[in-house]
Amino acid sequence: MNRYRKILVVGIIDQDEQPALYRALDIAKRSTKSSEITLFCTTYDFSYEMTSMLSADERTAMRNGVVSQKVKMLNDVIESYDIPEHVSITIKIVWHNRPYEAIINEVFDDGYDLLVKATREHAKFETVFFTPTDWHLLRKSPIPVLLVKARGWPDNGNILASVHVGSENPTHLALNHKMVEEAKYFAEVLNSTPHLVNAYPSTPPSIHAELPEFDTVQYKDAIRGHHLTQMKALRQDHGIPEEQTHVYEGITEEVISEVEDELHAGLVILGTTGRTGLSAIFIGNTAENTLSLLNSDILALKPEGYISPLDPNHI
Template identity: 60%
Template sequence: MTKYKNILVVADPAQDHQPALSRAIHLARKCENVKITLFLAIYDFSYEMTSMLSADERQAMRRGVVMQREAWLQDIIRPYVDDGFDIELIVVWHNRPYEAIIAEVFSKHHDLLIKATHDHDKIGSVIFTPTDWHLLRKCPCPVLLVKEHSWPENGKVMACVNLASEDETHDKLNDAIVEEGISFAELLNAEVNIVNAYPATPVNITIELPEFDPATYTDAVRGHHLKAMKALRHKHGLPEEQTHVLEGLPEDIIPQVAEDLDAELVILGTTGRTGLSAVFIGNTAEHTIDSLNCDLLALKPEGYISPLSPNLTDS
């Protein structure tokens, strides 16, 4: 894998331990000429509320805080820089971290974003959308959300596909997910597994249509998914034992298989849906984050345009 050459790492402001930076270093050790940018957006509302200070004084205070954080991050990256890694440091003052992060992605054309994640409060996530969710929906480049699970040699990488749709965009995204899985498996000396979930028969159909045969319907749906999986498997040259077609919701099946395989990385596609449907329904990627105990790499479909694209905001 050589395509990730310009990696943006989001620093965790709350701790010296930086799992996202560790992942970026892991990738940089495996590839050549990788540039890493460690990025932190900070904001303290109290500095904006100090009415006794002039604008210049407030600006000076903000600058002082930024310099403090820069010095702290310099200490963290120093061992890696001394080891020969190319790491740039950027600290900005911004009250919406995800906007600052995505602006940086557009500005420097980063090809991978890495950020540490943790469990979100389920209720709070609906009212206050976490930065992770904004990044999954709106970041134009692949987003790698890192948990504490290690990346061992001879591990397992899961490529999660959606075989229900026959839409060309979805087919291309499935191919991209599998190809990404194969690339990471080669890079990490791991085994790639393709996973697909198909829906169970809706209970209300069997109640409303007495002549409906749920077993026949379920067999037909499963048959369609198995046939599609076989075609995908052959296309990418993978053996049958590394494919999994299971009944259930993706947000249930994906974490279950990841745990069974002890996967180190799960790769899936996110459509970047926004608006009310995203708040109440959410994307599979978003529902899956909290249930996974390993890293998640989310890919956008080809041709995806971020709502935060400068081309859109400038017009």
């Protein structure tokens, strides 16, 4: 029960409600080991950089004054939280105009196990988008990212891991096992039940017109059979009962959303394939498309050996 003992929480400055801190405390409270939580925020005001009447030292003093004021405000906030003796909370605010860079730099500087951030939908006409910081953290964080929505953990709820059993890519296969282990861990921590879900593609509608002799039924059965066989092997490797595995035809993000809703899951675990260079512009999988469809918290995991484009040792 001590997988996450050093947690970095992205706080919301100038706000009493801190959903990410609440969730991090919930995780830490369930551990019998000592845990460290850092409530981390960024602040920035371009006008302080443009005050030509002030010297550099005076501008620095003004920035430090703003940061000190924000720290005091957050100290007042956390005093209202129930913090057990084995959990310590440190507040850290930095002056930075790119929050995601400051957050990931902090991850590298202090060796955290888990990054927790509250997330939300934008206006109705932008429901598929979340904050740019969310996307950057999903793409570039070297540690697991827990995106928290407003509701709390459900008692005796379900944990859903979205696995990709149809792949023969070693990275994907290893990530499947990592997600299942994470699902089992959180199920134990939250007194919940782990479930696995996998989607397989539909037969392209145009294939029969292009290849009249093609047996679409046989093809569909073969695809489903392959995914069921691979899911069976995965669940047996981890001791997951058959009734806790779900294999359906369809678009991955839609299948995940439907099963999450059916199970009333409190947490969905997704794998995010890390990329570098120009391809880092796109995450290359369903994690981003899935976010806006889910009501649960989301835990995004990277494959072993992932190197962040912000890693100071590889820049």
